Every structure is written in C-alpha cells, then in structure tokens.
Amino acid sequence: MFEAYTIKDIAKALGLSTSTVSRALNGSYEIGAETKKLVLEYAEKVNYRPNPIALSLKEQKSHSIGVVVCEVANDYFSQAINGIESIAYNRGYHVIITQTHESFDRESTNVKHLLSRHVDGLLVSLSAETSDTSQYKYLHDKGFPIVFFDRVAADVNTHKIIANNFKGSFDATELLINAGFTKIAHLTNSNNLLISRERFDGFKAALDKHQLDFKPGYLKHCNHGGMIQDEVELAVKELLNMDERPDAIFVASDRLTISCMHILKKLGLKIPQDIGIAGFTNSDVAELFDPPLTVVRQPAFQIGQMATEILIKTIESKWPIEDFITEQVETELIIRSSSQRLF
Amino acid sequence: MFEAYTIKDIAKALGLSTSTVSRALNGSYEIGAETKKLVLEYAEKVNYRPNPIALSLKEQKSHSIGVVVCEVANDYFSQAINGIESIAYNRGYHVIITQTHESFDRESTNVKHLLSRHVDGLLVSLSAETSDTSQYKYLHDKGFPIVFFDRVAADVNTHKIIANNFKGSFDATELLINAGFTKIAHLTNSNNLLISRERFDGFKAALDKHQLDFKPGYLKHCNHGGMIQDEVELAVKELLNMDERPDAIFVASDRLTISCMHILKKLGLKIPQDIGIAGFTNSDVAELFDPPLTVVRQPAFQIGQMATEILIKTIESKWPIEDFITEQVETELIIRSSSQRLF
DNA sequence: CTGAAAGCGCTAACAA
DNA sequence: TTGTTAGCGCTTTCAG
Numbered sequence: 091m092f093e094a095y096t097i098k099d100i101a102k103a104l105g106l107s108t109s110t111v112s113r114a115l116n117g118s119y120e121i122g123a124e125t126k127k128l129v130l131e132y133a134e135k136v137n138y139r140p141n142p143i144a145l146s147l148k149e150q151k152s153h154s155i156g157v158v159v160c161e162v163a164n165d166y167f168s169q170a171i172n173g174i175e176s177i178a179y180n181r182g183y184h185v186i187i188t189q190t191h192e193s194f195d196r197e198s199t200n201v202k203h204l205l206s207r208h209v210d211g212l213l214v215s216l217s218a219e220t221s222d223t224s225q226y227k228y229l230h231d232k233g234f235p236i237v238f239f240d241r242v243a244a245d246v247n248t249h250k251i252i253a254n255n256f257k258g259s260f261d262a263t264e265l266l267i268n269a270g271f272t273k274i275a276h277l278t279n280s281n282n283l284l285i286s287r288e289r290f291d292g293f294k295a296a297l298d299k300h301q302l303d304f305k306p307g308y309l310k311h312c313n314h315g316g317m318i319q320d321e322v323e324l325a326v327k328e329l330l331n332m333d334e335r336p337d338a339i340f341v342a343s344d345r346l347t348i349s350c351m352h353i354l355k356k357l358g359l360k361i362p363q364d365i366g367i368a369g370f371t372n373s374d375v376a377e378l379f380d381p382p383l384t385v386v387r388q389p390a391f392q393i394g395q396m397a398t399e400i401l402i403k404t405i406e407s408k409w410p411i412e413d414f415i416t417e418q419v420e421t422e423l424i425i426r427s428s429s430q431r432l433f
Numbered sequence: 434m435f436e437a438y439t440i441k442d443i444a445k446a447l448g449l450s451t452s453t454v455s456r457a458l459n460g461s462y463e464i465g466a467e468t469k470k471l472v473l474e475y476a477e478k479v480n481y482r483p484n485p486i487a488l489s490l491k492e493q494k495s496h497s498i499g500v501v502v503c504e505v506a507n508d509y510f511s512q513a514i515n516g517i518e519s520i521a522y523n524r525g526y527h528v529i530i531t532q533t534h535e536s537f538d539r540e541s542t543n544v545k546h547l548l549s550r551h552v553d554g555l556l557v558s559l560s561a562e563t564s565d566t567s568q569y570k571y572l573h574d575k576g577f578p579i580v581f582f583d584r585v586a587a588d589v590n591t592h593k594i595i596a597n598n599f600k601g602s603f604d605a606t607e608l609l610i611n612a613g614f615t616k617i618a619h620l621t622n623s624n625n626l627l628i629s630r631e632r633f634d635g636f637k638a639a640l641d642k643h644q645l646d647f648k649p650g651y652l653k654h655c656n657h658g659g660m661i662q663d664e665v666e667l668a669v670k671e672l673l674n675m676d677e678r679p680d681a682i683f684v685a686s687d688r689l690t691i692s693c694m695h696i697l698k699k700l701g702l703k704i705p706q707d708i709g710i711a712g713f714t715n716s717d718v719a720e721l722f723d724p725p726l727t728v729v730r731q732p733a734f735q736i737g738q739m740a741t742e743i744l745i746k747t748i749e750s751k752w753p754i755e756d757f758i759t760e761q762v763e764t765e766l767i768i769r770s771s772s773q774r775l776f
Numbered sequence: 777c778t779g780a781a782a783g784c785g786c787t788a789a790c791a792a
Numbered sequence: 793t794t795g796t797t798a799g800c801g802c803t804t805t806c807a808g
Binding site: 094139141142143144146147152154161162163164165168169171172175179184185186187188189203205206207208348351352355373374375377378379380381382 | 487508
C-alpha cells in the first residue's frame with residue numbers, strides 16, 4: 091500500500107529492462123502484447139504508482155499550482171479554494187496556498203516562494219495594498235501562466251475571472267434607494283483594487299439613475315480591507331458623526347461587511363431602524379444575523395473552478411497562448427430585512 | 434527571477450565542478466574560503482534557488498504533508514488550515530488539502546492519493562462516517578508519520594491534538610442548567626467520532642451533577658455531520674414534537690450548530706424564548722446572530738499549528754518515535770443571550 | 777520488439 | 793581543497 095515499487099523493481103522481478111517496463115506502462119505501441127500484459131498485471135498486483143517527483147524532475151513540471159489570496163479564513167476565499175482544489179485534484183495538480191494578509195510585501199515574497207517551488211502556474215487575487223503589478227507583468231511576458239480572479243490586475247493582459255461587480259453593486263444600491271433610503275454611504279476596500287473601483291461605479295450609477303447626489307464624504311476607503319478593526323471603526327464613526335448622517339451603508343467587500351456589522355452592533359445601532367445595510371459577502375449565515383442581512387453574493391466556488399480550469403489549460407497548452415479571456419460571472423442579490431426602511 | 438539557474442550553470446560560469454558549487458552553497462567546511470565566497474556571490478547575483486524537486490528525488494522526501502479534513506469551507510477547519518499553513522510554510526513544507534465530505538470512501542481514496550503523491554506525513558481529522566481506521570493503523574505500524582487532530586482515531590496510537598471536549602461540553606451544559614433549563618436535548622455528530630462520545634460524556638456529567646435525568650429521546654445523532662440538511666431538520670423536528678419537548682438544545686458540532694440555527698429560524702421558533710441554544714462553533718459572527726449565540730469555541734488555529742509542529746518533528750526525527758503524545762487544549766465558552774432563560 | 781544509456785538537478789562517497 | 797562519479801525514478805533516444 092505504501093511501499094514504493096519502482097519501475098526497476100518490476101523490471102528485476104520480470105527479468106526485463108526498465109525501458110521496456112516504462113513502455114508497457116505507458117501503453118506504447120512498440121511493445122509485445124505478451125510483455126505488456128505481463129507488466130501491467132504485475133504492476134497492478136503490486137499496486138505500482140509512478141513516483142510523481144521523478145516525473146516532475148523529468149518533465150520539468152511540478153504539477154502544482156500556486157495560489158495567492160489575502161486570507162483563507164474568509165468565506166469568499168475558502169469557498170473559492172474549495173473550487174480550486176476540486177478541479178486541481180481531478181487534474182492531478184496540487185495546490186499551494188499562500189496568504190498575503192493584505193500586505194504587498196508578503197504578496198511579493200509569496201510569489202517568489204511559489205516560483206522557487208517551481209509551481210507551473212499562479213492563481214492570484216491581489217492584496218488590498220498592491221498597486222505595483224510589475225512582477226506579474228514580468229512573469230506573464232516570459233510566458234508564465236497566471237490567472238487572476240476576483241481582485242485582478244487591470245494592467246496585466248492575462249486571463250481573468252471576475253464577478254459582475256458593477257451590476258452587483260448597482261442592484262444593491264438601487265434596492266436601498268427603492269426602499270426609500272436617500273443618504274447612502276459607501277464603505278469599500280482600497281482604491282488600488284479594480285473591484286473597489288467597479289463597485290463604486292455601480293454604486294454611483296444607481297445614485298445617478300435616481301437623481302441622488304453623490305456626497306464625497308459618504309465614500310470611505312478601508313485600505314487594509316477590514317484587517318484592521320480600528321480602521322473600519324474609524325470610518326464608520328466618521329460616517330455616523332457627519333452633519334447629514336447617512337441613512338444607509340452599502341459595503342463593498344466581504345470582510346468589511348462583517349466588520350461593519352460588528353461595529354454597528356458595538357455602537358448599539360439598530361439595523362435598519364437607525365441605519366440600513368447591504369453588503370458584499372459570501373457568508374452562509376447572513377440569514378441568521380440580527381437583522382438578516384441583505385447581501386450581494388458571488389459564485390465563489392465556481393469562480394475558483396473556472397480560474398483553475400483556465401490555468402491548467404494554459405499550463406498544458408502546447409502553443410503559446412495569445413488570446414487571453416476575461417470571464418465575468420453574475421452576482422446574486424439576496425434581499426433580507428437589513429435593507430428595509432422602517433423609519 | 435524565474436529563469437531556473439542550476440548548479441551546473443554556476444559551475445560552468447565559474448569554471449568549477451558541480452560538487453564544489455554544491456558544497457559552497459551548503460556551507461560545507463571542506464572548501465576554500467575564496468571559492469565559497471565566489472560561488473555564494475554569483476549565486477546571489479543570479480538569484481539561484483535549488484530545485485526542490487531534484488532535492489526531493491534525491492532525499493526521497495517530498496517536503497509536503499497531506500491534510501485530510503471533511504471540508505475547507507467550515508469555520509473550524511479553515512482556521513485550522515490557516516494554522517497548518519503558517520507552520521508548514523515556514524518549515525519549507527507544502528500542504529496538500531483533501532476533503533472527505535464526511536464520506537469514508539472519499540477518505541480512503543484521499544489517503545491513497547496522498548500516499549501516491551509521496552507526502553511525508555499526514556494530518557488527519559476523520560470523516561463522520563469513518564469507523565474503520567485500519568489504513569491508519571497499517572501506515573502507522575510501518576512507521577509512517579500521522580498526526581490526528583480534532584477527530585482522532587481512538588485505536589491508533591499516534592500523536593493526537595484534541596480540545597478538551599468533555600469540559601467544553603460540560604461547561605456549556607452546566608451554563609444552560611444554571612440558566613434554568615431542565616429539559617436539555619443533545620444534537621450531535623455520528624457516534625463513530627470520539628469527539629461525539631466525549632462531548633456526550635461531558636453533557637451527561639453536567640446533567641448528573643445537577644440531578645437531571647438523561648432522556649435517551651433527547652439525544653439525536655446526525656450521522657452525516659450536518660452535510661445533509663434534511664437529516665438535521667428531521668432530528669430537530671423530532672425533538673420539537675416530543676411529548677415533553679426539550680426547552681434547550683446543546684449542539685456538539687460546528688456545522689450542526691449552524692444548521693440547527695437555520696432550521697429553528699425556518700420553523701419560526703424564537704430563541705431563547707421558545708428554546709435555548711448553545712453549541713460548538715468557531716464562527717466569528719455568532720455574536721451577530723439573532724439572538725447572539727452562546728458558543729464553545731476551539732483554538733482551531735493553534736490546534737492546526739500544534740499538529741503541524743509535531744508532524745514535522747516526527748517526519749524529521751532521526752530515530753523511530755516510540756512515545757506518542759496526546760495534547761489537549763482548552764475550549765472557550767462565550768456566553769451570549771441564546772442560552773438565557775426568558776420564560 | 778527490447779535493451780543500454782543518457783539525462784532531468786542535486787548530493788555524497790570516493791579519488792586525487 | 794577540489795573533481796569525478798554514481799544514483800535517486802523515470803522517459804527517451806539510439807542501437808540491436
């Protein structure tokens with residue numbers, strides 16, 4: 091079961107050469123049917139498994155893919171990783187996960203580490219701090235397979251899988267507007283991230299459509315993506331202390347949404363009586379919140395799967411890829427009572 | 434940055450032999466200070482990184498560890514994996530994660546797969562369905578490094594990291610009793626799992642201490658660990674339909690606790706007015722629930738770290754390990770309003 | 777149809 | 793102190 095039989099063992103046992111055994115195992119045609127059968131049966135009997143490390147060394151491929159995300163313990167990313175693993179596993183790749191904790195330095199280090207591990211490709215979701223994407227550009231130009239998902243680099247022309255952030259944001263904002271909220275604040279991640287900008291655009295477009303003014307003071311960026319509780323708390327307090335206090339907040343990032351809820355609770359605000367809330371999150375328990383939370387949910391599992399499919403296809407492509415695709419998937423707006431206007 | 438310089442390249446460039454370069458790089462003493470400096474400087478300059486695959490082949494070690502858990506998208510396990518990664522990364526190991534989805538067959542397949550990948554050791558948390566642990570016994574007897582965490586195999590004498598399930602359970606149950614609940618049901622995972630039995634024992638001991646009868650009808654097992662929503666729903670409904678309906682439920686597993694909350698909400702029951710609740714979970718948002726949920730929380734991150742430390746120590750031990758340790762860590766009881774008696 | 781041998785990158789025993 | 797060489801498991805020319 092776990093003793094490693096090698097090709098050599100088989101060759102010796104059967105009085106053949108290693109190359110013959112190798113050929114038999116790989117279904118080569120230039121081999122006698124007899125010998126082939128013999129080898130296959132014996133291999134089966136001893137439960138022979140080729141040594142993947144030897145194969146990797148030979149093929150100059152590690153059969154592993156590197157993943158760069160901000161955090162594993164995050165609903166969106168744990169679901170995405172689930173999707174990544176599910177595909178990778180079936181295709182014979184393993185997955186090396188690294189976390190940036192929203193730091194650009196750690197992101198760079200992780201990428202270098204993954205490369206030194208000779209991963210065959212990279213699945214990347216940028217850190218909130220990242221504005222310099224030159225390392226990816228460099229690698230991509232060299233022909234190294236990279237697929238971005240969710241937090242993509244606008245200026246690297248490779249494969250990307252993203253949600254329809256504009257629409258997700260637009261719909262949620264419009265929902266708040268239709269519910270009767272007129273002073274809607276927007277709490278979002280670092281502006282470095284394209285998703286932040288797209289989500290802001292959706293937010294803004296909904297305001298425009300309904301002839302609501304956009305107040306710059308209503309826009310708050312948490313540049314550490316909610317990693318630093320105090321940063322979020324400060325932002326929320328600033329919103330609440332404004333002369334014309336917002337009557338609702340639309341939050342544009344998973345972790346931020348949760349942090350925001352914690353802070354509003356801590357401050358003793360009633361939702362939605364004191365303030366309405368809607369936000370991006372993939373939490374499976376938003377329904378259980380007090381009050382149940384209106385959310386924009388992304389198909390994280392599928393996004394992980396799609397990104398991995400494309401990455402592996404790129405890795406295994408015989409030809410240099412020229413056409414890089416950007417796949418966009420739809421978000422889902424789940425309406426609950428946190429976005430009802432009750433005052 | 435990503436061109437792979439090899440020892441051979443360095444040797445050629447410097448007019449040395451590969452072995453000299455190797456020795457210089459590995460800080461061997463049997464080498465001239467001059468040469469060493471030369472090599473190191475050049476290696477630094479071209480950013481030489483040893484090929485881990487070649488190393489693995491040579492050392493007959495993959496520098497990877499296999500992880501077997503039921504699910505990644507689960508608060509407890511995603512936190513544990515976070516801990517696992519944090520240690521493994523620093524020690525130069527990578528982590529291959531596999532999921533059982535609570536199926537014994539998948540668990541067996543995963544273990545075989547990991548072995549064929551030549552992982553150097555295994556970090557295992559059993560599936561709810563697993564009662565046959567012979568594959569682990571077999572491997573362990575062969576000297577293969579295995580560390581169990583959380584859901585351990587009682588009959589395999591290897592390293593184990595577990596929470597103090599008895600006490601966690603006892604304390605939570607006693608809390609419910611002290612709050613005034615007298616008819617406390619126990620919703621738990623498959624009895625195959627030692628943690629289920631330990632948690633039941635803690636539950637039972639608290640009842641005994643307070644002279645409360647244990648009603649067998651109040652004990653419900655969900656053998657699929659909450660993976661099958663209908664199973665949980667049936668169990669909860671059976672409890673609610675009993676002649677002497679329980680006035681509280683103590684839930685003994687992360688996923689089950691969440692499922693139970695979903696179902697009670699769906700059935701329109703008010704917590705804690707209609708029924709009190711406390712349960713094991715590592716959710717970071719239990720505070721936001723309606724009502725805030727009283728939980729038993731495990732130090733999942735640390736458990737992951739400890740398990741990985743011990744596994745790597747075992748892997749790297751020069752001597753066959755004889756003494757296998759079982760580390761027990763304390764749980765934390767976080768008291769919130771779901772366990773208050775309001776009727 | 778089958779075997780011998782080289783080579784993937786690296787280490788280590790053996791020579792010099 | 794340095795170089796030569798074999799070998800880790802496998803595939804793949806090149807001979808036979």
